[in-house]
Amino acid sequence: MPTPRPLVLALGLGLLALVSTADADAQRKKKAPAVSAQCTDFYAWANAEWLKANPLPADAGAISALGQLTDLALQQQRQLLDAAMKSPQTEVQNRLGDFWASGLDEAAIEADGSRPIAPLLSRIDAIKKAKDVPASIAALHQVGIPVVFNFAPDVDLKALDRHIGYFMQGGMGLPDPAFYTRNDADTQAVLARYRDYVKQILALTGTPKERLEADAKAVIDIETAIARKSQSLADLNNPFRNYVPVPVADAAKRYRNLQLAQFLEAQGVKDDLVSLPDPALFAELDAMIGRVKPEQWKAYLRWRVGDAMAPYLSRSFRDASFGFRGQVLAGQSAPAPRWQQVIEAINTAAGPMLGHEYANRYLTSEERRRATVVADEVRDALVAAVEGNTWLSAQAKAEAQAKLKALKIEVGTPRRDLDYTVQPMGRGSFGGNMLIASTWRHREEMKRIGKGNADRRWDVLPQQPALAYDIAQNRLIVTAAVLQPPVLDVDRPATAYGAYGALVGTQLSRAIDAKGAQVNARGELGNWWTPADTAAWNTLGERVAAQYAGQPYPGVKGGKVNGGQVRDVALSDQAGLQLAWDAYAKAQPEAKAADQQAFFGAWSKLWGQQVSENVAAERLAAEIHAPGPLRSNVPLSNLPAFGAAYGCKAGQPMQRAEADQVRVWR
Incomplete structure (x- = not known):
């Protein structure tokens, strides 16, 4: 199974918590002027239908709009594999179809017992000396x-x-x-x-x-x-x-x-x-x-083989593995459905192969083109924002613009494909197929070592919804699976900018923020910010953290948001939303009021979520993303364009006074 890498790619799609509602009775008692729902709690208004249609199931700790996108991608993989099993059209599909069929055939797996690992055990048993x-x-x-x-x-x-x-x-x-x-x-x-x-x-x-x-x-x-x-x-x-x-x-x-x-x-x-x-x-x-x-080495190596392969062998192996790794370590009450276990196994051993077919089946040329265009426009908006920035030093501005112009945008699948030469799998042995596919993937991993091979593939699979900035390669990675609602709808331009464009902006901002400043446009390590730039960024961070700090944490009685804990993601969110609006306003200067409102609604609808009390308490303690209502509403309250679109007045909950608004790259 693939070895964990020492450097990890941080992904940008976070999940949120329960919605809060305005206390209308208290407002009536104060006889305050009526404030529209949009200007009071935009998250609650924009997500009202979703929240009503998606109550939290009794056996779930949380559900979310983005989580549903992940579930959809899983179902799409299942459909793809079913089609490959029944009528493969290519050699890669034939291998995937056989892999899938072998994983679903539990009777054959049971009859196979430990045979798939027998050759490995025999090699271990042949050890005679230390050498x-x-x-x-x-x-x-x-x-x-x-x-x-x-x-x-x-x-x-x-x-x-x-x-x-x-x-x-x-x-x-x-x-x-x-x-x-x-x-x-x-x-x-x-x-x-x-x-x-x-x-x-x-x-x-x-x-x-x-x-x-x-x-x-x-x-x-x-x-x-x-x-x-x-x-x-x-x-x-x-x-x-x-x-x-x-x-x-x-x-x-x-x-x-x-x-x-x-x-x-x-x-x-x-x-x-x-x-x-x-x-x-x-x-x-x-x-x-x-x-x-x-003899002791032989025991250890037999154990490592059995443990690694247990999820893919007969039930006695699987039950033993789940009893400890699932129940004791992970606290799971029951294993995932069999089809989901098999998809997870295929992604572990042959994920890039499945991703290649997934993109061919579910990503249209128009979605790829549109996603690329919007990402380029958001990048242009960031270049323009940096040019007019008031707090970056001249040298930092020059380096930031050079880095953004050099930044690569890869949409759907990696630019450099893999060698899919794999020995035939057949349908007789799921464990055997795991070893065949795992051997292939390890071989492809080893090919990354050496000059010029660093961009051979991504550290996320095309079939996994993700949008991320890769700091080492200075590239934006947009997976095929993320390019569908609620993130991207090619038939609704405003939502393409308000959801997808804003997420692109959050990631592009990371190319030149305090962490991005550790790598220059030529791919060399070394901080290109001045101390004054760093001080200005920290001041911005403190202002953003203060907007979140102390606000009630939805779902946790008496809980308050830790502003410092959510600060970094909150800065990226604020920057991304502003950049997407700038790009949209330039691309659609004659946009109607309804389309402008749809832009902001698309942003808020990314964060629809229902969360249990226990999960909310866990997130309060450790989560670096703000809870849903705040991740939706706080960035919007800093945008004058949002207030103009919905007629919100300064000082109302969804429109901060101008002096209190935070602008990241302006």
């Missing part, structure tokens, strides 16, 4: 099962146009190294459940009953030794902490037991540079090759 272990480690990585450590391509931070291979910590079955070293009762209880799960999987892979205790202990001991030398999760998420380039020859010489040169050769990697940020960890791993007995 045999590294070759087995490399072979498992080749089929997409990372063991002992992780190895994945990512950006070379000194040359953002290329990727290098990152050797990173991994090889542990628990999500946090601290699980192996803490002594509190809760952690020890999880560790006890984990030990039971390890024994279940070992038994299913053929370990004799009399060896289960000893082999499970060997697994836990190996993982604990790795955990003791591993970084904390906070350090692991710091890309600069993880970038330590070293020549391959030096790494191979330093860690001879691990046979890293042979490992890279097995993965098809010919680059002469890798990142290896944890010499103490790899020194320990190198020592463990000789120190840990071959």
